[in-house]
Amino acid sequence: MISMRYHIVSIAAVFLALAVGVVLGSTSVSDRLLAAVSGQRQSLQEQVEDLTGERNALEAQVAASERFDSAVAPMAVQGQLERRSVVLISAADVPDEQREAVARLLRDAGAEVTGELRLGEGFADPDQADQLRRVPTELLPAGWQLPTAADPGTLAGGLVGPLALLDPQTGQPQTGDQERAAALAGLADGGFLTASPGLRPAQLAVVLTGGRVEGDRAGDQAATLARFATQVDRAGQGAVLAGGSGSADGHGAVGVARADPAISSNLSTVDNADSGSGRVAVVLAVREQADRQAGHYGVAATAQGPVPSARG
Secondary structure, three states, rough: OHHHHHHHHHHHHHHHHHHHHHHHHHHHHHHHHHHHHHHHHHHOOOHHHHHHHHHHHHHHHHHHHHHHHHHHHHHOOOOOOOEEEEEEEEOOOOOOOHHHHHHHHHHHHHOOEEEEEEEEEOOOOHHHHHHHHHHHHHOOOOOOOOOOOOOHHHHHHHHHHHHHEEOOOOEEOOHHHHHHHHHHHHHHHHHEEEEOOOOOOOEEEEEEOOOOOOOOHHHHHHHHHHHHHHHHHHHOOEEEEEOOOOOOOOOOOOHHHHHHHHHHHEEEEOOOOOOHHHHHHHHHHHHHHHHHOEEEEOOOOOOHHHHHHOOO
16 A cells, blocks of 8 residues: 555655756756857957957058058159148147148148148137127228128138138238238137238148037038138138048038038048048149149048049
């Protein structure tokens, strides 16, 4: 006869067997999972090492290419701007080394760099747009007229352009030395720009900007710089708007200029002025402007090509 104790022992044995089976099974599964994860980790580590090696190789190639471009750039632009004068205007976010490299290559091309204007932090600041609109009217030399547009970039360019550039018809300054100095001092007092000592008007201008503009009001900042460069272009023989990586994006100054036919038909642009080849494009684009032509160069999809055609 089967007793109650037999049933209890039997049931306990069944549960014990199930427990042992679960433990053994889970241990086996865990071992397999650990082995699989370990294998995947090893594979990913190998991929990371391969990609790191590729990245290092590409960085080395880019560095070598930049050294090569910088070495041959003076030969590529030699004589392109003989008997031409250029004023250099740069936005606040342009690194000093980039500004100096462009100025140096302009001189290598034979240009006389008559001075530099550095735009202040507040120049393209939307919060100071109203003040930038007022300043040109307050500093306007007698007999001058500003553009009819009301945006700050156009009004600022309508003042700065004739101060910095020679009359394209007569080749003479568009204002007297004292009036120019007073207007530039007023702009400096407002924090909008500073002029290098002894700045003189030039035939042509290069307007340098940084790269991609970030933030909620990036479009307004880029538009201010693009419209400013447009008025500078109209004030003399011509101008080139040149930016770094990302400047041809929709919220970059070069991108805004290229997207507006009224601007892009006359103002030349370069979207990779932070590279050796881009700086060559800047110089050749200035030469193109001197010949009353315009084009758009660099590496972005909106560029016509890497550089303009060199002329002898």
